[in-house]
Amino acid sequence: MADGEKCTAAAAGRQEDFEIIDKNQIPSATQLKNEEKEKAAEEARWSAPILSLAKKASENLALSYGNALKSAALVGFISKPVSNDNTAKTSVRYHAMEERANLMNMMKLSIKTLIQSALSLGRTLDSDFPPLQQFFVVLEHCLKHGLKVKKTFIGQNKSFFGPLELVEKLCPEASDIATSVKNLPELKTAVGRGRAWLYLALMQKKLADYLKVLLDHKHLLSEFYEPDALMMEEEGAVIVGLLVGLNVIDANLCLKGEDLDSQVGVIDFSLYLKETQDSDSKQDGGITAVLDQKHYVEELNRHLSCTVADLQNKIDCLEKTNSKLQEELAAATDRIGSLQEEQQQLKQQNELIRERSEKSVEVTKEDTKVELDTYRQSRQGLDEMYSDVWKQLKEEKKIRLELEKELELQIGMKTEMEIAMKLLEKDTHEKQDTLVALRQQLEEVKAINLQMFHKSQNAECSLQQKTEAISSFEEKTNEMMSSMKQMEERLQHAEKARQAAEERCNKMKQELAGRLDTCRQQMSQLDSKCSTLEKELKSEKEQRQTLQRELHQEKDATSLLKTELEQMEGLKKELRKLQDEKQQLEKVCEEQEQALQEMGLHLSQSKLKMEDIKEVNKALKGHTWLKDDEATHCKQCEKEFSISRRKHHCRNCGDIFCNTCSSNELALPSYPKPVRVCDTCHTLLLQRCSSNSS
Numbered sequence: 001m002a003d004g005e006k007c008t009a010a011a012a013g014r015q016e017d018f019e020i021i022d023k024n025q026i027p028s029a030t031q032l033k034n035e036e037k038e039k040a041a042e043e044a045r046w047s048a049p050i051l052s053l054a055k056k057a058s059e060n061l062a063l064s065y066g067n068a069l070k071s072a073a074l075v076g077f078i079s080k081p082v083s084n085d086n087t088a089k090t091s092v093r094y095h096a097m098e099e100r101a102n103l104m105n106m107m108k109l110s111i112k113t114l115i116q117s118a119l120s121l122g123r124t125l126d127s128d129f130p131p132l133q134q135f136f137v138v139l140e141h142c143l144k145h146g147l148k149v150k151k152t153f154i155g156q157n158k159s160f161f162g163p164l165e166l167v168e169k170l171c172p173e174a175s176d177i178a179t180s181v182k183n184l185p186e187l188k189t190a191v192g193r194g195r196a197w198l199y200l201a202l203m204q205k206k207l208a209d210y211l212k213v214l215l216d217h218k219h220l221l222s223e224f225y226e227p228d229a230l231m232m233e234e235e236g237a238v239i240v241g242l243l244v245g246l247n248v249i250d251a252n253l254c255l256k257g258e259d260l261d262s263q264v265g266v267i268d269f270s271l272y273l274k275e276t277q278d279s280d281s282k283q284d285g286g287i288t289a290v291l292d293q294k295h296y297v298e299e300l301n302r303h304l305s306c307t308v309a310d311l312q313n314k315i316d317c318l319e320k321t322n323s324k325l326q327e328e329l330a331a332a333t334d335r336i337g338s339l340q341e342e343q344q345q346l347k348q349q350n351e352l353i354r355e356r357s358e359k360s361v362e363v364t365k366e367d368t369k370v371e372l373d374t375y376r377q378s379r380q381g382l383d384e385m386y387s388d389v390w391k392q393l394k395e396e397k398k399i400r401l402e403l404e405k406e407l408e409l410q411i412g413m414k415t416e417m418e419i420a421m422k423l424l425e426k427d428t429h430e431k432q433d434t435l436v437a438l439r440q441q442l443e444e445v446k447a448i449n450l451q452m453f454h455k456s457q458n459a460e461c462s463l464q465q466k467t468e469a470i471s472s473f474e475e476k477t478n479e480m481m482s483s484m485k486q487m488e489e490r491l492q493h494a495e496k497a498r499q500a501a502e503e504r505c506n507k508m509k510q511e512l513a514g515r516l517d518t519c520r521q522q523m524s525q526l527d528s529k530c531s532t533l534e535k536e537l538k539s540e541k542e543q544r545q546t547l548q549r550e551l552h553q554e555k556d557a558t559s560l561l562k563t564e565l566e567q568m569e570g571l572k573k574e575l576r577k578l579q580d581e582k583q584q585l586e587k588v589c590e591e592q593e594q595a596l597q598e599m600g601l602h603l604s605q606s607k608l609k610m611e612d613i614k615e616v617n618k619a620l621k622g623h624t625w626l627k628d629d630e631a632t633h634c635k636q637c638e639k640e641f642s643i644s645r646r647k648h649h650c651r652n653c654g655d656i657f658c659n660t661c662s663s664n665e666l667a668l669p670s671y672p673k674p675v676r677v678c679d680t681c682h683t684l685l686l687q688r689c690s691s692n693s694s
Helices: 002-014 029-038 041-045 049-079 084-121 130-144 161-170 172-183 190-203 207-216 234-248 257-262 279-378 386-511 516-621 679-693
Strands: 664-667 674-677
Touching: 084 130, 084 234, 084 279, 130 190, 161 172, 161 190, 161 207, 172 190, 190 207, 190 257, 207 234, 234 279, 279 386, 279 516, 386 516, 664 679, 674 679
Parallel strands: none
Antiparallel strands: 664 674
C-alpha cells in the first residue's frame, strides 16, 4: 500500500512537467520539421516538455514574486516612510528570491543535459560521467541554500546531511541507505555522508520520492532551514517534480570515502554554454521528447506492477498462515483427546492398585488373627513346635515389611499424581484469565453496539422532527394556495367591473352624442381609472409570480426532505447489517475461545519439546550461536560484511561466514535436511564420515 501511495504522489507531482501522449497522437517526422521551422531559436533549445513547462513555471513565479515585492514597496512608500531596516529586509528577500530562481534554472539545465547525454550513450552511467557530477554539485547547492548554522563544542557546523537523516524516520524504506552510509568506514565528514546518501538514492531510483517526503513535512525542515530557503518554498516542489525524470537513467556509482569527503562542489558552466546543435539534432528533439514520455509511462507501469505483485504475495502469505493455523488446530484437538484418554486410563490404574493393596492388607490381618488363635490353643501341648512357629512368624514379618514398602511407594505415586493435577489446575486458571480478557473484549463490542443503538434512536428522533417540518411546510403550501385563489377572485371582480364600465361608456356615447365636450372629460377620467386598474393588475401579477417561486422553493425543500428520509432508511439497513456482523463476531469469539484453550495445551507441550531439543543440541554441538551484531568480518577470509557481502551462520559450529566460505551443505543429526556448513566443518565432517565407514 505504501508503494502505491508513493507512486500516486509522484505522479501528482509530475503532472506539472509531463503530458501523457497516446500513440495515435504522436506527430510524424514531416510535422516535426514544419513545427521546428516555425518556432524561434530559443524555443528550439527547450525541446523536451519537462524543461519547457518548468521554464514557464519559473518565469511565472519570478514575475509574481517581483510584482508582489513592487506592490509591497509601493504600499509601504505611500502609507509610511520606509526605514533602513525595512529596506534591508526587502533587499535580503529579493536577493533570496533571485538565488532560488537561479538555482532552479541551473537544476533544470543539469537535469536536461544529464537525460539527453544518458539517452545518447544508452548504457549505465559511472561516477566519472561529467554531466552526472555537475548534477550532484547543483543538487548539493540547492540543499545547502538557506541552511541554519548549528553551534557545537568543536565549532560551527553547516551540512545538508541533517535533513536527509529525517527520511529514515519518515520513510522506513530508506533505512537500508542510512545503515549502509553509516557503515562506510572511509567517510569522515557529514558532507561525504550526504553525498553517499544521494548516490545510493539515485541508484535506487527513489531520490524524488524521498525528497517529496521531506517537503511534505516542512515543520521538521524548519529546524534546519531558514524560512526563505529553497526547500521551504515552492521551488523545492518544482525541483522534486523535475527529479522524477531521472528514473529513466540507470547508474552504477562508486562510493569512495576520500573522493566524497575531498570533492570540491564547483559548477562548470562550460557544459551548458555550448553552441546549438545541427539541424539533424533539432529534428530529433521532438522524437527524444516522445521517448522521454514513453520511459516515464513505463516507469509508472513498473511501479504499479510492483505494488500489485506485493499485494498478491501478501494475500498468498495470509492464505498459507490460515491453512497452517487450521492444521495446528486440528492437531491440537487430536492431542487433547489422546491426553484425556491417557488421564482416564491412569485414574483406572490407580483405583485398581488401591483396591489390591486394601485387599492384601485385610487378608494379612485375618491370617495373623487366625495364626495367633491357633498358637494360643496349641502353646501348651506344642512346645516342640515353638521354633518352627517362630521361624514362620519371622517370615511373615518380612512379608509384612515388604507390603508396607509397597504401600509407601504407592503413596509416593499418589503424591506425584496430586502434583500433576495441581499443575493442570494452574493451566486451567491461566486459560480462565484469557477467557476473562476475551469476555472484556465482548463487553467492549456490546458497548459499541449500544452506542450504535443510541445513534439509531437519535436518527429516528431527527426523522420525526423532519416529518413535522414537512407537515408544517404542507400547511404553508395550503395557505398559499388559498391566498392564490383569493387573488384570482379579485382579478375576476376587477375584470367584471371593467366590462361594466365599458358598457356604461358605450351607453353614454349613444345617449349623449350632443354633449361631446363633457363626454371627453369623463372619458379622460375613465382612462385614468383604467390606467390605475392596469397598474394594480400588473402588481397582482408580480405578486402571483413571487408566490409561484416560493411554491417551487418549498417543493424543492420537500424533495430534499424525502431524500433525507431515504438516507435514514439506508442507515436503518446499515444498523441491521451491523447487528448481523455483531452476531457473527460473537460466534467467532466463541470459536476463538475454544481455539485458545486448545492452543494453550499445544503450546505447553511444544515448550517442553523445545527444551528437550535444545538440551540435545547443546549435548551434540557444544558450540554457541553467534549473534549478528557480534560479527563484522568473516571468520575465515576476514572480509568485512556489507550490503553485497551478507552474513551466514554455520549450522555446525555457530560462527558467521560470508557466502563463499559457507557455500557447502551437509545433513546433520539435529537437522533432517542438508543445511549450510562452513568449509572447515565440511572437511571435518567428511573425514569423520570416511573414518566411520572404514
